[in-house]
Amino acid sequence: MRRGISAVAMAAAIVLGVTACGGSGSDDTSDKGAAAKDPAAVSGTITYWDTSDAKNEAPTYQALIKDFEAKYPKIKVNYQNVDFGTVEQKFKAAAQSGKGAPDVIRTDVGLIPEYASLHYIAPLDGTAALSDTQDFLAGPMNTTKYEGKTYGVPSVTDTLGLLYNKDIFAKAGITAPPTTWDELIADSATIKAKVPGVAGTYVNPDSYFLFPVLFGEGADLADPAGKKVTINSPEAVKAVTEAKKIYDTSSLKIDFASAYDNMQTSFKTGKVAMLIQGPWSVGDDLTGSAFQGKESNLGYAPVPAGSTGKAQAPTGGHDLAVYQGSKNLDASYLFTQFMTSSASQQTIAGKNGTLPTRTSAYTPEVLKNQTIAGFKPIMDTARPRVALPQVGSLFTPLQQEYIKILQGKSSVQDGLDAAAKEFGKLLPGYTVQ
Amino acid sequence: MTTATMDDPAAGTAARPPREPRPGLMTSIRRSWDRYWYAWAMIAPVVIVLAVLVFYPLGYGAYLSLTNANETNVAKDIGPVHIGATYHWVGLHNYWQVLSGRDGDFYPRLEWTLVWTVACVAITYSIGLGMAMLLNRKVKFRLFYRLCLIMPWAVPAFIGVFAWRLMLNSQYGVFNDIITSVGLPAQDWLGSPLSQKIAVIMVNIWVGVPFMMVALLGGLQSIPGELYEAAEMDGASPRQRFWNVTVPGLRPVTSTVVLLSTVWTFNMFAIIYLLLGNNTTGDTDILVTYAYEKAFTGVSDYSAAATYGIVILLILVAFSTFYRRQLKPEQA
Numbered sequence: 001m002r003r004g005i006s007a008v009a010m011a012a013a014i015v016l017g018v019t020a021c022g023g024s025g026s027d028d029t030s031d032k033g034a035a036a037k038d039p040a041a042v043s044g045t046i047t048y049w050d051t052s053d054a055k056n057e058a059p060t061y062q063a064l065i066k067d068f069e070a071k072y073p074k075i076k077v078n079y080q081n082v083d084f085g086t087v088e089q090k091f092k093a094a095a096q097s098g099k100g101a102p103d104v105i106r107t108d109v110g111l112i113p114e115y116a117s118l119h120y121i122a123p124l125d126g127t128a129a130l131s132d133t134q135d136f137l138a139g140p141m142n143t144t145k146y147e148g149k150t151y152g153v154p155s156v157t158d159t160l161g162l163l164y165n166k167d168i169f170a171k172a173g174i175t176a177p178p179t180t181w182d183e184l185i186a187d188s189a190t191i192k193a194k195v196p197g198v199a200g201t202y203v204n205p206d207s208y209f210l211f212p213v214l215f216g217e218g219a220d221l222a223d224p225a226g227k228k229v230t231i232n233s234p235e236a237v238k239a240v241t242e243a244k245k246i247y248d249t250s251s252l253k254i255d256f257a258s259a260y261d262n263m264q265t266s267f268k269t270g271k272v273a274m275l276i277q278g279p280w281s282v283g284d285d286l287t288g289s290a291f292q293g294k295e296s297n298l299g300y301a302p303v304p305a306g307s308t309g310k311a312q313a314p315t316g317g318h319d320l321a322v323y324q325g326s327k328n329l330d331a332s333y334l335f336t337q338f339m340t341s342s343a344s345q346q347t348i349a350g351k352n353g354t355l356p357t358r359t360s361a362y363t364p365e366v367l368k369n370q371t372i373a374g375f376k377p378i379m380d381t382a383r384p385r386v387a388l389p390q391v392g393s394l395f396t397p398l399q400q401e402y403i404k405i406l407q408g409k410s411s412v413q414d415g416l417d418a419a420a421k422e423f424g425k426l427l428p429g430y431t432v433q
Numbered sequence: 434m435t436t437a438t439m440d441d442p443a444a445g446t447a448a449r450p451p452r453e454p455r456p457g458l459m460t461s462i463r464r465s466w467d468r469y470w471y472a473w474a475m476i477a478p479v480v481i482v483l484a485v486l487v488f489y490p491l492g493y494g495a496y497l498s499l500t501n502a503n504e505t506n507v508a509k510d511i512g513p514v515h516i517g518a519t520y521h522w523v524g525l526h527n528y529w530q531v532l533s534g535r536d537g538d539f540y541p542r543l544e545w546t547l548v549w550t551v552a553c554v555a556i557t558y559s560i561g562l563g564m565a566m567l568l569n570r571k572v573k574f575r576l577f578y579r580l581c582l583i584m585p586w587a588v589p590a591f592i593g594v595f596a597w598r599l600m601l602n603s604q605y606g607v608f609n610d611i612i613t614s615v616g617l618p619a620q621d622w623l624g625s626p627l628s629q630k631i632a633v634i635m636v637n638i639w640v641g642v643p644f645m646m647v648a649l650l651g652g653l654q655s656i657p658g659e660l661y662e663a664a665e666m667d668g669a670s671p672r673q674r675f676w677n678v679t680v681p682g683l684r685p686v687t688s689t690v691v692l693l694s695t696v697w698t699f700n701m702f703a704i705i706y707l708l709l710g711n712n713t714t715g716d717t718d719i720l721v722t723y724a725y726e727k728a729f730t731g732v733s734d735y736s737a738a739a740t741y742g743i744v745i746l747l748i749l750v751a752f753s754t755f756y757r758r759q760l761k762p763e764q765a
Contacts, residue, residue, distance in 0.1 A: 098510035255603040256712045257623040325511035393731025400715040
């Protein structure tokens with residue numbers, strides 16, 4: 001009840017604040033339209049937190065900011081690159097106290113519900129930040145929604161796919177990448193038999209990489225509509241049993257302390273034939289002996305399907321969000337709009353090889369990039385994750401139990417039951433079977 | 434020592450006038466202020482710094498542990514928008530959850546924390562003592578050996594830990610390269626909770642031995658040589674000399690380094706967190722890393738993390754007090 005009151009108070013405060021800024025408006029709609037009417041009049045300084053790779057990707061964003069400042073000479077953008085791994089805690093600490101928080105932040109799509117539920121980021125419906133919304137791909141656009149409102153603007157998108165080494169497939173006599181998990185197991189056996197010293201895959205024990213298997217059986221972490229924890233449902237058990245089977249039969253043994261690095265090294269040096277991976281890893285793959293100078297050796301395919309026949313992987317990527325407490329909301333909206341425009345997205349895609357979120361940005365020029373061309377059809381298999389503020393917290397217990405299952409320390413059912421119990425503690429009001 | 438010398442003149446002046454009825458509390462505070470205001474002024478900066486850096490956070494942590502504060506209900510200053518705090522006082526509920534074992538995590542974590550602390554301190558102390566004794570005799574290149582053995586201490590902990598992580602890598606690590614080159618099967622050094630526990634203990638010993646060695650070497654050098662000569666004259670065997678001269682002679686140093694080492698190891702965050710990374714089963718978490726997870730993953734649970742913090746503090750305070758008390762009579 002008290003929380004409800006404070007939410008109302010906050011909404012009132014925001015409306016008052018916007019009115020004060022906009023000045024001329026007399027009714028709600030013209031308030032918000034004020035900035036859009038005359039963007040050239042907006043002035044001030046805004047801070048932008050970028051989480052892109054500081055060495056390879058950031059220069060593209062910095063160049064775009066120069067263009068933005070040229071277009072809107074009265075707005076100055078203070079660019080800061082923040083490490084992706086620590087940005088969540090940094091932003092939350094700054095956002096909570098109101099000191100040192102950025103005006104615009106590039107955020108992982110999975111964090112939108114958390115930030116929105118904590119009131120850190122502003123709803124963007126009807127603001128200048130959102131323009132041409134029907135041009136956005138449905139998957140990335142879905143990641144920006146929380147409780148019916150839009151809290152972000154999609155900037156780049158990605159999903160998991162199956163990357164494979166064409167040379168190894170040719171040596172093993174496999175003509176097409178596997179389309180089901182069982183085919184992946186069979187292909188791995190063929191590869192193991194025909195190409196000595198090469199394993200089928202390298203399972204990533206991070207629970208994010210479990211999603212394609214879960215989705216393939218129609219399972220998910222929880223069901224927000226029915227307020228139920230579903231991680232120990234029969235479908236989920238079936239999915240994790242399959243994942244365990246893949247690990248036991250087809251994968252190199254995981255080094256749990258350095259799983260991601262070892263997985264990448266094994267793939268790019270040709271010790272492993274296929275990986276479930278995202279487009280972000282391709283740049284690294286191309287530096288390895290198996291792909292250096294022969295980019296065409298890298299094959300792209302959708303993730304294999306489960307017994308439901310559906311191949312699905314989580315939608316990833318980044319959205320731009322505006323800090324609710326920004327002192328310069330109008331400039332922040334304009335900046336967000338500029339950075340997510342089709343033209344900007346084409347520049348980013350061309351330079352960084354990341355996938356745009358607008359249909360119009362997939363120009364023939366952009367599709368010349370092999371990673372983008374390879375992943376574009378795979379994006380059709382992407383679906384959003386369950387939009388819960390606690391999703392970040394749910395990953396930890398799931399991952400711990402998943403690792404126990406992979407290590408053979410607990411059975412699939414026991415492990416998932418334990419994870420479900422932990423989920424129940426984190427999701428008040430949810431029933432655990 | 435300084436307090437003793439400061440007290441002495443005070444005691445002298447107080448004794449001079451003939452016996453009066455004891456002054457009231459306020460009077461004595463005022464007198465004390467009149468007499469020592471200068472001393473109070475001199476220590477004021479320290480008191481203020483301690484208050485700001487230690488007592489305030491500690492008090493705030495203790496307060497949070499008695500509430501249900503988490504990130505969704507604490508006060509927020511989001512620019513022009515202020516959202517008031519909506520968390521409330523829950524008394525000792527959090528402590529009850531933890532200490533009754535209801536949260537299901539405290540006792541397993543405590544058990545492993547104790548095993549980890551005892552194993553690390555005992556082994557580190559033994560190796561440190563052994564090395565100190567080796568280096569306490571006249572050998573060639575003694576300085577060189579000492580420098581080499583201090584190296585782990587000079588390397589920043591996180592660099593040392595990452596180096597170990599690379600060496601222990603099961604696919605590309607140097608240890609497996611070595612043992613497979615002599616025909617032994619490759620080992621999965623960090624592949625199961627048990628082997629991970631052994632690995633973190635090993636690395637912590639590697640980090641901790643130099644400090645022990647240096648401290649104990651200092652202790653050994655302060656034992657008078659005459660004691661050993663006298664013992665030798667009396668026909669004591671080397672073993673007897675060790676137990677009856679070296680060990681008692683080291684007692685003051687031992688008691689301090691064991692106490693310090695216990696407190697440090699109990700709260701050794703970096704090694705466990707950095708050596709094992711994120712892909713663990715949670716079995717290798719000690720209390721401190723567990724509390725960190727509470728506070729810094731997803732929607733932060735401040736009250737639970739604060740409760741763990743206070744419980745850790747109480748355990749260590751209780752241990753230190755008990756340990757000191759046990760040692761005092763023997764020293765005297």
